[in-house]
Amino acid sequence: MSNFDINTISDFQVAERFMRYVQIDTTSDPNATSFPSTEKQKDLSRLLVAELQQIGLADAHLDEYGYVYATIPSNSDKQVPVICFCSHVDTSPDCSGAGVKPIVHVNYQGQDLVLPDDPSVVIRLEEHPDLRNQIGHDIITASGTTLLGADDKAGVAEIMDAARLLIAHPDIKHGEIKILFTPDEEVGRGVNHVDLAKLGADFAYTLDGEKAGTIEDETFSADGVRIVINGISVHPGFAKGKMQSALKVAAEIISELPKDRLSPETTSGKEGFVHPNHIQGGVDRAEIDFIIRDHKTTNLARHEAELRQLVEDVVARFPGVTYDFAVSEQYRNMKEVLDQHPKVMDIGLEAIRRVGLTPERRSIRGGTDGSRLSFMGLPCPNVFAGGHAFHGKMEWVSRQDMEKAVLTILHIATLWEEQA
Incomplete structure (x- = not known):
């Protein structure tokens, strides 16, 4: 067990990464026959590869289908299952993702958030009750004419920052960790061409959920x-x-x-x-x-x-x-697979407890890449990324919740090493 206290980490870059990523248009197209459905998704993917290589992940690469693969080597002398963290780079075609201008509402105090580029778009506390848990947080929104892209660039930024921190803090003990960024999740094709043999993971977690503290093991x-x-x-x-x-x-x-x-x-x-x-x-x-x-x-x-x-x-x-x-x-409902591998959820729930949140097991009225990955042989629940009001102009995310998601990733990695 590592003696390093993960919860003392304070040098986060997740919000800054997120605000850079959302400015890159990665809207997917349900009517396209190509894969990925839009070439512009690769603009973000290429940037992610460059940043992964900069932090020391030498094998980071983009394949012909637009998938990003990378490996964080083990620093443990144990035989630890290989864990993958996965998010998708595309944003929903339901709302424009071009020209996103992220805005930080510092030290939120419960007020309605009027978005300046279209003042008719107002994020009201009474319509977004989860804002009641955000007093004192820094809320990031778009400017009123586009979606924000928290679904799922929040997850992408969280995995990227967790990878940086794992390299920067070698006292955090972990097994081999795989990173996977997928295109086209929003149009239902996110894992159509993923190479699971190349990925080489035993279990996975998507960072594509909503409210801080939630973890989802059931889909439609x-x-x-x-x-x-x-x-x-x-x-x-x-x-x-x-x-x-x-x-x-x-x-x-x-x-x-x-x-x-x-x-x-x-x-x-x-x-x-x-x-x-x-x-x-x-x-x-x-x-x-x-x-x-x-x-x-x-x-x-x-x-x-x-x-x-x-x-x-x-x-x-x-x-x-x-x-x-x-x-x-x-x-298919990923619970059918995850119930056969209870340790995956047990570790996810414990990781959320260790960051000081009360874990909430949820079911999704929808699906994730984790649904199909689970049935392809890679059991994969869905961990919160912190975003809210997905696919529309009122989408928002809290900087502090994204930081909690980063810490949750680190705790998941260490728990698999501890229990190996």
Whole structure:
């Protein structure tokens, strides 16, 4: 066990790193066929490689797919499992990530935060109750016209600063540590081309969570459904009794979805949903894309069967119209894997305690790279990064919470060494 007191560290650079990183536009594109979906994600990745090499990680490199890999060598004489820390460089296409101007609101005292480039964008205490825990903290926001990028450049900055501190403080005992930065997490492709053999880790932690002190070991299980409606196209001047508009059939399907259940607007906690998130087409052909979500994997088939029955009932009212119904697996609830490796969560929870926070085990109404990594053979819960109000102009993060996340990374590293 190291005699060095990690909690005495005060020479953090995480906020400064974060504010540099968010100014690099790394928005991913769900409609692109390339990987990564946008080349500009590599602009940040190349910078991260250079900075990792500067702090002494000689093997840091960027591969052809936009992944950053690096190794912090072990300084222990024990056989310690190899641990990976992972975050994603891309930001959500839901809101502009170009021209981000980070602003630090020093010594926050509970006031509403008016963002100067668009004063109509106000982060109000009553609408963001977690701000009540931030009195005296330095709150970082964007300027009102873009998202901030705390999802997940906060996680990136935290891992980078933890790597620097591990090299700067050799008294912190740890096994071999791997660093992985991924592209395209926001568009669901974050680990499509990751090389786990090259990574060589036994267990991992994503730094992609929200509130300080939280750690997540459960996600949705997720499928996608694409419904293709084949209509009957006739010149509208001669269409009576002949035309069957695929677009109108698609509209009927969406209109008949349940109004009081099974939608994101009407569910919370462990409740699943059936959500149409894209529609396109015309008279001859229309497509509707759905995302199907539930924490219980077996419920997905039930939701899909209900949706298929609804489609059949609607299509039956339009003679001659046909449809195709295709289900694709997206990711599965990582708890199914993590429950088989309880030590991963036990160490995460203890690390949070050691930084002086009360750990809170949470489930995510969504997914992370850790969902798919877990099922690829790398058990991977999700640790807080400190950001809030993701994917929009009101996104914010506390400098002090990011520093707590850095310390949590260091404690996770030392706990694996202690218990080896």
